[in-house]
Amino acid sequence: MGQGPGQARAEVGKMDKPLNILALSFFPSFLPSSSGGELGLYGLLNALSRDHNVVLLSSAEVAEAAPVTHRHNLRFKEIRVPKEARFHAIWAKHADAAAHADISNVCVAKLGETVTALHEIYLEYYDWADVIMHDSPYALTYDLFLGMDSKVRFYNSQNVEQYFVRSQYPAEAEGGLYDYVDELERKLLRNADVVGACSTEDMTAFEADLRPSAERCIVYRAIDQERVEKEPRSGGPLRVVFGGSKHPPNTEAAHFIIETLAPQFPDVQFDIFGSCLAAGTYGTNLTAHGFVSDEKRHELLLHAHVALNPIRSGSGVNLKILESAAYGLAIISTAFGLRGTALTASVVSAGRPRTSRVSGPRTP
Numbered sequence: 001m002g003q004g005p006g007q008a009r010a011e012v013g014k015m016d017k018p019l020n021i022l023a024l025s026f027f028p029s030f031l032p033s034s035s036g037g038e039l040g041l042y043g044l045l046n047a048l049s050r051d052h053n054v055v056l057l058s059s060a061e062v063a064e065a066a067p068v069t070h071r072h073n074l075r076f077k078e079i080r081v082p083k084e085a086r087f088h089a090i091w092a093k094h095a096d097a098a099a100h101a102d103i104s105n106v107c108v109a110k111l112g113e114t115v116t117a118l119h120e121i122y123l124e125y126y127d128w129a130d131v132i133m134h135d136s137p138y139a140l141t142y143d144l145f146l147g148m149d150s151k152v153r154f155y156n157s158q159n160v161e162q163y164f165v166r167s168q169y170p171a172e173a174e175g176g177l178y179d180y181v182d183e184l185e186r187k188l189l190r191n192a193d194v195v196g197a198c199s200t201e202d203m204t205a206f207e208a209d210l211r212p213s214a215e216r217c218i219v220y221r222a223i224d225q226e227r228v229e230k231e232p233r234s235g236g237p238l239r240v241v242f243g244g245s246k247h248p249p250n251t252e253a254a255h256f257i258i259e260t261l262a263p264q265f266p267d268v269q270f271d272i273f274g275s276c277l278a279a280g281t282y283g284t285n286l287t288a289h290g291f292v293s294d295e296k297r298h299e300l301l302l303h304a305h306v307a308l309n310p311i312r313s314g315s316g317v318n319l320k321i322l323e324s325a326a327y328g329l330a331i332i333s334t335a336f337g338l339r340g341t342a343l344t345a346s347v348v349s350a351g352r353p354r355t356s357r358v359s360g361p362r363t364p
Contacts, residue, residue, distance in 0.1 A: 018075075019052040021045075021154075022129035024122070024139035026108040028058040028080050029072070037158060039323070041135055042072070044156060044219075049076035055125055057118060059108045059139070062087050067121060081118040087111050094175055101168040101246065105138040106177055109184060112141030119144065134192075137161055137184035147191045155192040156219060160205045161185040167248045167313065185209075199339045237269045237285075241304035241329070243276075243297070243320050250276035253310045254288075261308075262286040270308075271300050301327045309333035 029042040045054050053075050060068070060080035067081045090107045097103050112118070122142055132143060133154040140146065146153065165174075165181040189195065189209040196219035197203040203216060210216070242257060244250030254277040262270050262283055270286040279290030289296065301307075307324030311334055322341060324331055 019130045020128050021048060021052050021054045021131045021133055022122075022125050023054060023056045023133040023135065024142055025056060025058045025135050026105050026138040028060055029056060029078055037135075039320075040158060045076055046072060049073055055079065055128075057081060057121055057125070057139075057142070059083055059111075059118060067117065079121055081116075081121060083108070083111060084116055086114075094177065096173040097169040097175055097177055100170060100173055101248075103169075103177075105136065106165075106181065109138045109141050109180075112139070116142070118142050134188060137181070137188045140184050140188050146187075152193045153188075153191055154194045154196070155188050156196045157198065157202065157206070159198075160202050163205070189214075201339070237267060238306065239269045239271065239304045240306045240308055241271045241273070241300055241324075242308040242310075243272070243274045243300075246275040249311050249313045250274070252312065253308075256310050257308060258282050258286060261310075271304065273297060273300055301329070304329055306330045306332060309337040311337035 023045055025041055027037065027041075029045065030038055041056075045056055048054055049072070054077070056076070056078040058078055058080050060082050062085060063082040064085070065082050067079050069077055069079050071077045087107055090110045091098060091103060094103050094106065097106075119142055122144065126145070129151060131152045131154055132146075133156060134140065134143070135156050136158055143153075145151070162178075162182050162185055165178055169177060171178075186209045189206055190211060192210075192214055194215040194217070195203075195206060195210060196217050197206060198219065200218060203218065242254065244253065254272055257270055257272065258277075262268075262285055266285055268285060271289065272286070273289040273292045273296070275291050277288040277290075279288050281287055289300065292300070301324065304324075304327070307321065307327075307329040309321050309324075309331065313336075321331060321333060321337065
């Protein structure tokens with residue numbers, strides 16, 4: 001007779017050897033990373049691989065091709081598994097939602113309701129794994145023995161998905177995605193042995209679905225990046241930068257910069273990069289660069305003096321604020337925008353939204 005989850009967790013806790021961690025993700029861990037999700041996924045797994053063995057199974061592009069193994073280091077390898085062609089049909093079924101935001105997460109979950117190559121590789125590594133880790137609920141349909149075995153499940157949440165999905169797709173276009181994502185998240189929370197949240201607010205939102213025996217922890221996010229040394233500069237305008245994906249809280253922040261901040265500070269040069277705003281010139285002192293290459297992003301951050309983060313809604317954590325810190329930029333943020341980081345804020349100006357300045361790391 002197999003062990004119960006509590007017994008399995010106790011056995012793992014007593015282990016004096018490296019754990020074997022099988023992580024499942026609906027997107028690959030690319031380097032250099034192009035999103036906060038990729039930054040966070042790689043950062044945590046790379047850190048875990050210092051003491052443990054990590055295999056990441058990720059869903060890659062749609063292609064009739066063999067899985068590709070990428071070794072990040074001696075203890076951390078990723079197997080990128082191409083999606084089957086029927087992914088396109090699933091996407092087409094939810095075209096109304098796709099018109100508002102990316103739906104690859106949900107489509108990967110629905111693809112996993114039938115047999116895929118990713119299921120087959122999961123089965124190859126299942127016996128090897130001591131711990132199965134989920135970064136979101138969207139790879140849950142590939143975890144075939146969830147709720148039926150004694151392996152420890154770790155849910156390292158990036159968002160409260162029930163909130164996130166409603167911020168992405170309006171009610172008239174969601175086409176059943178609200179209920180679908182709610183059920184995925186609820187199922188994972190009810191079966192997880194360890195749940196990590198970005199903030200106490202996110203953990204509170206999970207509480208109703210967590211089982212009493214689940215371990216709870218706040219996981220401050222980090223990125224694996226060395227501090228960038230910058231040459232002192234004089235002359236020229238103060239340069240302020242903001243970057244973000246096409247996620248409603250980011251687009252809202254970009255429009256706040258366009259409509260409120262840039263007109264109030266005509267002598268400041270504002271640069272916005274990422275899909276949160278269409279490329280173009282907005283007024284005399286704001287340039288939107290659109291989606292940029294890693295080289296262009298490096299250039300923008302290297303020449304900036306200040307990073308803005310006027311985020312007022314959403315869940316999870318904005319890891320680009322940590323990237324800005326690595327470049328030595330002064331950071332002006334809403335207190336909300338610092339959620340999930342080991343940074344605190346001191347209020348330096350009031351208004352809409354209230355802005356805060358990062359004042360230093362939290363003390364334990």
